[in-house]
Amino acid sequence: MSTFRLGLVPGVNPDRWLRVWGERVTDVPLLVVPVAAAQAEAALRAGELEAALLRLPVDRDGLDAIPLYTEASVVVVRKDHLFTAADEVALEDFADETLVVPGDDVLGWADPPGERFAGPVPTTSDAVDLVAAGHAVLVLPHSLARLHLRKGLTTQPVPDAPGSTVALAWPTDAYDELTEELIGIVRGRTANSSRGSRAQQPARAPERRPQPQPARKRRRR
Template identity: 55%
Template sequence: MTGSEASPSFKLAYVPGVTPAKWVRIWNERLPDVPLTLVAVSVAEAFDVLRGGGADAGFVRLPVDRTDLSAIPLYTETSVVVVPKDHVVAAVDEVSTDDLADDIVLHPLDDTLGWERLPGQPAIERPATTEDAVELVAAGIGVLVVPQSLARLHHRKDLTYRPVTDAPESRIALSWPEERTTDLVEDFIGIVRGRTVNSTRGRAPAPAPAEPKAKSKRPETGGGARRKPVVGKSTGKNPRSGGSGGAKGAKRGKPRRGRS
């Protein structure tokens, strides 16, 4: 490698709520010589980071502009409402948007659900971030509907959350600039899709062919296989008696009595 060539590396962006640890672990196992750097980005800046080369690929929230970005949808998140623990919602397993009609529902500027019509009563101002909205919920100002991963990310001991059955849902995707679909990007796509190391679509090199096993050497036998001697057939001796045997089939006579 010349001095002008850079060592290979991979930068992976991810938006709040995504936990990339599993995929990073597999990457480190398969490509230990290629360091992977995580780049935390907001939902609003994720696509600019990808287009500007700040990351090779990233976990983003749909929709994605397919003009210059490729995307693979991965999973859909459950939407939940975050409320104080003493709120009436905390007493049930799930709610609908109609159950929030009397509540002030906060709508942060970085909202990821894309409401057509926000439920409940509008707040006087929109919080700048989801984190700010969670603080307002803790202060008793209102409630907040977010993807479940964000409720977990901003968890507080004085708050809880419940699923909202008819709220919009947020989807997570892996995205990258289409014109920069490099070998390393293909490697990461394979990991996310669950391909094995030996997958024909993966870039990882196939294992080297095993050396041929040496043939076992047998002692020379004059062209024939060595036979084990059969016990009792070589000399005609009775193996049980240990002495010379008489004619085959001979009977042992009884001693004669002397005459008186």
């Protein structure tokens, strides 16, 4: 394999894992492939990626995944919005608000609070435009909010909003030693871990051979 292709959805920062890969796997470069959150699963199934850092849920039929962390959500509002007067916001506070849920939403709302924005909003970027214009508020995972934040907007924590779980996923039938190495890296295994066939093994100490003893001089009687 000339490269190991790792899909990366918006908002996920893999820098520390890329650095460790470069230190441990010197013969196979790790190629980061940006992919939309909604397209990551399809790219894995099509063989376009060896693995992906994506957001759950995914269909586990033919794919394996390990959750890495769950990201808290925040509300994106204008800096003059009344939500900025509090340290955090509860979902019940959205009762009189218009909430925009874009077509590429990753939170999977079961029952969005407040009044739903009626028009079509294909992307998160489009939703942020509506927030900036004062037409709605938007709830996003914290990293996505930072990615899309612009002048005049701010964020507030929403502790009881759905979170977004980031996971490492790969095709079940494509699992190999490089996949195992990446799993070990994102799980924080050391280079000398027994898991993974590419793990470095400690060098064996050289065997000590007995040294010849100098001949003793015989004393004359």
